[in-house]
Amino acid sequence: MDATTPAQGRKAGAKEWLGLTVLALPTLVMSVDVTVLYLALPHLGADLQPSANQTLWIIDIFGFLLAGFLITMGTLGDRIGRRRLLMIGGAGFAVASLVAAYANSAEMLIAARALLGFFGATLMPSTLSLISNMFADSKQRAQAVAIWAACVSSGIAIGPPVGGLLLESFWWGSVFLLAVPVMVLLLVAAPFLLPEYKSPSAHKLDLVSVGLSLGSVIPVIWSVKELAEDGLHALPLAVLVAGLLLGVLFVRRQKRLTEPLLDVGLFRNSEFSATLLMLLVGVGVVGGVYLFISQYLQLIKDQGPMEAGLWMLPSAFVMMVTAAASPALVRWVRPGFLVGGGLAISATGYFMLLGVGADDGLSALVIAMIVLFSGLGPVFALGTDLVLGTAPPERSGSAAAMSETAMEFGISLGIALLGSIGAAVYRNNMEDAVPDGLPPEAAEAAVETLPGAMAVAADAPPEVGAPLAERAFAFFMDGFHASAVVCGITVGLFALVSFVLLRNARTKAQIDAEAPKADDESRDEPAPAAAR
CATH class of the missing domain: 1.10.287 (Helix Hairpins)
Structure with a gap:
């Protein structure tokens, strides 16, 4: 361990909190990239003209490589140094962002996105594991992890307005350039503000x-x-x-x-395993339903990317507040109950989405999102802290990687499964609702997706296009509501699971706070007879 690593229990100072800012910024940028790309697809599609299969690879290859290398990079950081790996990743991510921004073909963009996923896998576990080295005091560490978790979660929500602002003023490649100055700042500040850490028992990968x-x-x-x-x-x-x-x-x-490479022995701890499961489910379902919300705002409510994103900001702000407040609340409420209660609140928000209709105003959606995201704050903040708290310090890199892998798996599975539910409901209803007289190709496009139906409706005569668009909106909302019900039931069930499996879970701060009391009691006990 490097000499810059703080001693156990020492309070972090201004240097560590500035270092947290350096760690939080790349985390925020990577989260923003998730939603920014969806907004940029129409623009880059017109420029690069990718096929449907290439478009899917442009979206998915980042997540594939990120999830695939997280465990490897988390362990590699323990071996070669977490700060060193973070700086290597930051430099590589900046270069890959430049390549993506100026890609002149779909193949080049796919390759750049793959590199972004690879180098992104070096960033996420390194940022989280370094926090455990910088903040030895458990209470401060819990607060730092809450800030980190808020950046991860809120980045998804603030992506649309940021992306909308860029896309209204610049070309589609500008959304990738957003990461470059952040990574340059990371490379400049990291040697001065971040400690280095290597596992004392490092071996060859x-x-x-x-x-x-x-x-x-x-x-x-x-x-x-x-x-x-x-x-x-x-x-x-x-x-x-x-x-x-x-x-x-x-x-x-x-x-x-x-x-x-992965300490599977960590899974013997039921609290560790249960917390990973809560993160996977909590993040996964919100990642899936987010696609429906963004389409609802842009396609049904006909809002631009920036306007749609602004409607999502209240929920992002509330989630940041609840995430930041969660570490303090564990003084009065058990962490497992806070996580379970957060999931229960989120489940309520999912069910409230059933009150959102194609012809309604946006107030019902905004209120439902505020309730939904407010419950996610404790899940993000305490879930990640419990994962790190149950792992030995020398294996925190692996624990951080598992935490990130659980969230990435959750997002991938949530988008795929919930998206398929909504698409199946939409297609099954639309197959018998397409007006007569449309060419076969147009009818097939209308049945496949809501954007396809809107494009067909725009080109068709008014007496055909208007009812087609109306039916497409209604059936999209049916799929949206079906996915919301699945989310609400699933998250509600896992809230009950959390109350049971995490009922006795304690944060690292609570464990450390009880340790001195135990020591004092042992000193007050009379010596054994043999010792006298």
């Missing part, structure tokens, strides 16, 4: 484990997306089985290694 990790994570995510979008088919089923088998081999190998 096991490349076989790396291969097995990638061979399990990436195929599973890809196959789940394919199965959700296209139904049961032989190829994705075979890929899913192959990925799961490689995952079994990966776990068995980790158990045999003295220095594993």
Whole structure:
């Protein structure tokens, strides 16, 4: 361990809090990138003219590589130094952002997005694990993690207005350039504000484990997306089985290694496993329903990207407040109850989305989103802190990687599964509702997606286009509401699970606060007779 790592229990000062700002900014930028790209797709589509399959790869390759390398990079940071890995990742992310911004073909953009996912995997676990080194005092660390979690979650919400502002003034590549000055600031400030940390027992990285990790994570995510979008088919089923088998081999190998890539022993702690599950579910379902909300605002309410994003800001602000307040609330409420209560509040918000209609105002949507996101604050803040708190300091890199992997898996699965539910409801209803007289190609486009139906309605005569658009809006809302019900039921059930499995969970701050009392009691006890 480097000498700059604070001693256990020492209060962090101005340097550490400034360092937290350096760590939070790239985290925020990466979260913003998630929603910015969706807004930029129409613009880059007109310029690069990617095929439908290439468009999907432009969206998905980032998440595939990010999830696939998170575990590897979290462990690599423990070995070569977390600050060093963070700076390597920051430099690589900046270069990849420049390549993406000035890509002149779909293939070039896909390759740049892949690089962004690879280098992004070095950033996320490094930022989180460095927090545990910089903030040795458990109360301060909990607050720092809450700020970090707020940046992760709020970045998704503030992406639309930021992206809308850029897209209204510049070309589509500007959304990627947003990361460049942030990464330059990281490279300049990191040597002065961030400590270095290496695991005292660092060993050579096991490349076989790396291969097995990638061979399990990436195929599973890809196959789940394919199965959700296209139904049961032989190829994705075979890929899913192959990925799961490689995952079994990966776990068995980790158990045999003295220095594993992933410390599977951490999962013996039921609180650790349950917290990862809460993060996966809580983040996953909100990632899926977010797609419906953004489409509702832009397609049905006909708002521009920036205007749509502004309607999402109140919920982002509320979530930041509840995330920041959660560490203090554990003085009076058990962490497991706060997490479970947060999930219960979010479940209520999902059910409130049933009151949002195609012809209604936006107040019902905004109120539902505020309730939904306010419940997510404790989940993000305390969930991540509980994950780090249950892991030994020398394995916090691996724990941080598992936390991030759970959230990335949640987002991928949530978008795929919830998106397929909404799409299935829409398609099943639209198949029998397309007006007569449309060409087969136009009818197929209208049945497939809401944007396709709107494009067909715009080109059709008014007596055909108007009823087509009205039916498409109604059926989209049916799919939206079906997904909201699934989210509400799922999150509600996991709220009950959290109350049970995390009822005795304690944060690191609570454990450290009780330690001196235990020591004092042991000193007050009379010495054993043999000692007298």
